[in-house]
Amino acid sequence: xxxxxxxxxxxxxxxxxxxxxxxxxxxxxxxxxxxxxxxxxxxxxxxxxxxxxxxxxxxxxxxxxxxxxxxxxxxxxxxxxxxxxxxxxxxxxxxxxxxxxxxxxxxxxxxxxxxxxxxxxxxxxxxxxxxxxxxxxxxxxxxxxxxxxxxxxxxxxxxxxxxxxxxxxxxxxxxxxxxxxxxxxxxxxxxxxxxxxxxxxxxxxxxxxxxxxxxxxxxxxxxxxxxxxxxxxxxxxxxxxxxxxxxxxxxxxxxxxxxxxxxxxxxxxxxxxxxxxxxxxxxxxxxxxxxxxxxxxxxxxxxxxxxxxxxxxxxxxxxxxxxxxxxxxxxxxxxxxxxxxxxxxxxxxxxxxxxxxxxxxxxxxxxxxxxxxxxxxxxxxxxxxxxxxxxxxxxxxxxxxxxxxxxxxxxxxxxxxxxxxxxxxxxxxxxxxxxxxxxxxxxxxxxxxxxxxxxxxxxxxxxxxxxxxxxxxxxxxxxxxxxxxxxxxxxxxxxxxxxxxxxxxxxxxxxxxxxxxxxxxxxxxxxxxxxxxxxxxxxxxxxxxxxxxxxxxxxxxxxxxxxxxxxxxxxxxx
RNA sequence: CGGGAUGUAGCGCAGCUUGGUAGCGCGCCACGUUCGGGACGUGGAGGCCGGGGGUUCAAGUCCCCCCAUCCCGACCA
Numbered sequence: 213x214x215x216x217x218x219x220x221x222x223x224x225x226x227x228x229x230x231x232x233x234x235x236x237x238x239x240x241x242x243x244x245x246x247x248x249x250x251x252x253x254x255x256x257x258x259x260x261x262x263x264x265x266x267x268x269x270x271x272x273x274x275x276x277x278x279x280x281x282x283x284x285x286x287x288x289x290x291x292x293x294x295x296x297x298x299x300x301x302x303x304x305x306x307x308x309x310x311x312x313x314x315x316x317x318x319x320x321x322x323x324x325x326x327x328x329x330x331x332x333x334x335x336x337x338x339x340x341x342x343x344x345x346x347x348x349x350x351x352x353x354x355x356x357x358x359x360x361x362x363x364x365x366x367x368x369x370x371x372x373x374x375x376x377x378x379x380x381x382x383x384x385x386x387x388x389x390x391x392x393x394x395x396x397x398x399x400x401x402x403x404x405x406x407x408x409x410x411x412x413x414x415x416x417x418x419x420x421x422x423x424x425x426x427x428x429x430x431x432x433x434x435x436x437x438x439x440x441x442x443x444x445x446x447x448x449x450x451x452x453x454x455x456x457x458x459x460x461x462x463x464x465x466x467x468x469x470x471x472x473x474x475x476x477x478x479x480x481x482x483x484x485x486x487x488x489x490x491x492x493x494x495x496x497x498x499x500x501x502x503x504x505x506x507x508x509x510x511x512x513x514x515x516x517x518x519x520x521x522x523x524x525x526x527x528x529x530x531x532x533x534x535x536x537x538x539x540x541x542x543x544x545x546x547x548x549x550x551x552x553x554x555x556x557x558x559x560x561x562x563x564x565x566x567x568x569x570x571x572x573x574x575x576x577x578x579x580x581x582x583x584x585x586x587x588x589x590x591x592x593x594x595x596x597x598x599x600x601x602x603x604x605x606x607x608x609x610x611x612x613x614x615x616x617x618x619x620x621x622x623x624x625x626x627x628x629x630x631x632x633x634x635x636x637x638x639x640x641x642x643x644x645x646x647x648x649x650x651x652x653x654x655x656x657x658x659x660x661x662x663x664x665x666x667x668x669x670x671x672x673x674x675x676x677x678x679x680x681x682x683x684x685x686x687x688x689x690x691x692x693x694x695x696x697x698x699x700x701x702x703x704x705x706x707x708x709x710x711x712x713x714x715x716x717x718x719x720x721x722x723x724x725x726x727x728x729x730x731x732x733x734x735x736x737x738x739x740x741x742x743x744x745x746x747x748x749x750x751x752x753x754x755x756x757x758x759x760x761x762x763x764x765x766x767x768x769x770x771x772x773x774x775x776x777x778x779x780x781x782x783x784x785x786x
Numbered sequence: 787c788g789g790g791a792u793g794u795a796g797c798g799c800a801g802c803u804u805g806g807u808a809g810c811g812c813g814c815c816a817c818g819u820u821c822g823g824g825a826c827g828u829g830g831a832g833g834c835c836g837g838g839g840g841u842u843c844a845a846g847u848c849c850c851c852c853c854a855u856c857c858c859g860a861c862c863a
Binding site for chain 1: 787792796797798799811812813820821822823824825854855856857858859860861862863
């Protein structure tokens with residue numbers, strides 16, 4: 213039983229000044245969490261209770277698919293991350309520190325390395341596999357911009373699990389088990405979610421799916437088809453192949469035009485239409501964007517109404533390191549003229565040209581001329597310039613055709629709450645993780661990794677389930693199922709405590725507001741802010757032997773005899 | 787890393803233009819009244835005005851530097 217008279221809880225009447233999104237505002241106001249530094253929070257007693265409830269659901273479902281729980285250290289020596297290359301790859305996002313002997317350590321951002329090494333240490337036969345290990349543990353990532361309370365923290369609680377198999381079929385089976393377990397977990401937590409295809413490029417065709425919770429404050433964007441069941445993160449959308457181009461089509465010869473004051477797509481559209489009797493929109497122009505791949509200039513071509521998604525590009529050219537083309541790069545490489553960039557003639561300078569599939573061979577474009585204040589029109593792909601590689605890097609827009617069925621795609625924002633990934637043999641290769649197969653020969657192990665943000669799930673639930681008065685927890689995660697409010701100056705507190713004890717006796721977690729001297733208004737407001745699914749009011753009707761049972765979500769209230777309260781609650785929860 | 791905003795009591799804020807004894811609301815403590823929608827009275831506790839330097843007889847207020855926090859952008863030629 214949680215008693216408000218002694219519980220460490222101070223609710224705030226006003227919104228904290230630094231909180232914008234609802235989950236952050238309400239969790240701080242309700243005394244669930246407290247901030248210490250950007251992206252670093254304490255869980256107070258009620259917050260801890262929520263996290264415990266979420267963890268319990270996750271642990272049950274992970275064990276149901278044969279997962280074995282472990283706990284790894286968060287403090288890790290550099291050498292293992294050096295071996296996998298992530299000491300460098302993670303960059304500034306990695307928290308690094310030194311011990312007294314000046315040895316490098318890090319705070320673990322995720323644990324593939326150590327799980328791989330543990331299995332290498334302990335498992336030497338195919339008979340030891342398949343194996344699923346998981347932990348619920350704090351992760352550390354020095355995010356460029358932590359935000360939105362515990363939605364994106366620098367320290368956060370995560371369930372991470374890893375599967376180990378000898379065969380690809382085994383990996384696929386473990387992946388399917390996890391996918392299924394995640395469905396159960398998010399259903400039980402009452403989270404509204406979608407499963408979408410995620411980016412798989414960098415890891416080489418491995419399958420990967422994300423569990424996304426639709427939310428206006430989400431940082432991810434995903435598409436869903438308006439008619440079939442296609443759903444994907446925008447980063448993973450595959451463009452439908454462009455309509456075939458008639459190879460025999462005649463195009464007028466390429467012409468160079470003087471286009472003063474027309475750098476940039478919008479200015480060029482206006483200039484061509486006003487001064488050259490063309491009828492073009494941004495779609496007909498080629499957007500040429502220069503980057504550096506391992507220091508060498510590359511060009512990326514997309515239609516003028518699209519943007520280049522740098523994340524997708526980075527994944528597409530990995531492991532080459534992607535950088536922007538800066539002022540000094542233009543100065544050092546005068547063949548590319550800022551504002552008038554063109555792919556024409558770039559083959560001579562060893563500049564690799566990447567293009568979106570819409571920039572198909574035989575299509576005709578207006579583009580830069582690599583000459584100050586000049587553009588060209590009627591430049592034809594394959595005739596006037598060459599595309600070296602086609603890659604998926606253009607941003608996706610509302611209404612784009614579904615790659616599966618061609619119907620328009622819808623775009624929505626969401627928060628990533630889970631990610632399941634067929635890693636394959638990447639880490640097994642790094643650490644030479646083999647087991648002996650039935651044929652007596654070593655077999656390379658294949659792995660999956662699977663994550664759920666536990667503290668983020670708490671924020672997501674708050675985000676999806678609140679109203680103007682406060683939080684509205686689902687029964688599975690609420691710190692208590694019932695909040696008993698005692699108002700009045702008679703024996704209400706005694707009766708409330710007695711009812712709470714009876715409810716607890718039935719296994720129903722109960723929070724009771726037994727604070728003396730608080731006005732009824734304060735107690736009602738707090739009960740609504742804190743968001744337990746059921747509120748029992750022990751007040752003035754006690755004189756008639758009655759109390760009130762309210763549903764926090766619907767606001768529905770019914771009068772119940774004190775003697776029948778426990779039974780009524782049991783019925784309501786069933 | 788760039789742009790914007792903000793740092794004054796536990797929380798939310800005013801005071802800064804025009805320098806002159808540190809304020810308000812909530813919360814907190816004591817006593818009394820009140821008790822179904824954030825009650826009231828009386829008395830109280832609580833501040834290095836983010837930090838450093840400067841100007842001045844005098845700085846929360848003016849000037850310079852630094853730090854921190856929040857929001858937006860992370861490139862679009």
